[in-house]
Structure formats: C-alpha cells, structure tokens
Amino acid sequence: MQKCECCGKVFSEEEAKREFADEYIMAYSNFRKKLCGKCAINAMDNYEKGVYFMSCENCGKSFDLNKEDEECLDSLSEKEDYELINFWTTRNICLNCLFLCQKNRCNIL
Numbered sequence: 863m864q865k866c867e868c869c870g871k872v873f874s875e876e877e878a879k880r881e882f883a884d885e886y887i888m889a890y891s892n893f894r895k896k897l898c899g900k901c902a903i904n905a906m907d908n909y910e911k912g913v914y915f916m917s918c919e920n921c922g923k924s925f926d927l928n929k930e931d932e933e934c935l936d937s938l939s940e941k942e943d944y945e946l947i948n949f950w951t952t953r954n955i956c957l958n959c960l961f962l963c964q965k966n967r968c969n970i971l
C-alpha cells in the first residue's frame with residue numbers, strides 16, 4: 863500500500879492504475895509522484911505540472927507532458943491540440959523534436 867502525495871489517502875497501486883486507465887490512455891507509471899487513482903485523474907484533468915513525465919523517444923529528454931501541452935495550447939488550434947494529445951497516447955516525442963521534425967519534414971512521426 864502507498865500513501866497518496868496529494869490527498870494523503872492510502873491506496874493500492876494496482877487499483878490506482880486501473881482507475882486511471884478507465885479515464886486516460888496514458889501510462890500510470892509515468893507519474894513522478896505517488897498518486898491515488900482519483901488524484902492522478904485530477905492531475906491530468908487540470909494540466910497539473912511537475913507530475914507526469916514522458917521521455918522523448920527521439921532525443922531522450924524527459925519532458926513534462928502537461929507543461930508542453932500548455933505551451934502548445936497557445937500556438938495550436940483546438941483541432942491540432944486534440945491531434946497532439948492523441949499522438950501522445952501512442953508516441954513519446956517532446957515538442958522540440960516535433961517542431962524540428964515538422965520544419966525539416968523528417969519522418970520520425
């Protein structure tokens with residue numbers, strides 16, 4: 863059993879994983895904090911920074927999904943943003959690599 867770093871509730875990781883998977887397709891194991899299912903879902907719903915990290919499969923940099931996403935929201939249309947979120951459910955590529963890639967028309971995507 864673990865203690866949630868957000869609400870203090872004692873929870874089982876298996877249960878949290880299941881709960882999170884019902885709402886999000888992302889990997890629960892990418893959370894840097896120990897969060898119960900409810901807090902993990904809340905963190906994603908609220909674009910909470912500093913909790914969910916993915917490591918870029920292109921450059922190896924570890925990036926904060928919610929932070930990158932927020933930066934995107936300013937520069938992308940709603941449709942593009944939606945596509946990006948979908949993209950991140952299957953690929954781990956940081957924004958830097960994504961933009962470089964778009965500019966150079968390379969084919970990592």
Ligand SMILES: [Zn+2]
Pocket residue numbers: 866867868869870871897898899900901902
């Ligand atoms: Zn919690």
Ligand SMILES: [Zn+2]
Pocket residue numbers: 918919920921922923955956957958959960
């Ligand atoms: Zn990268």
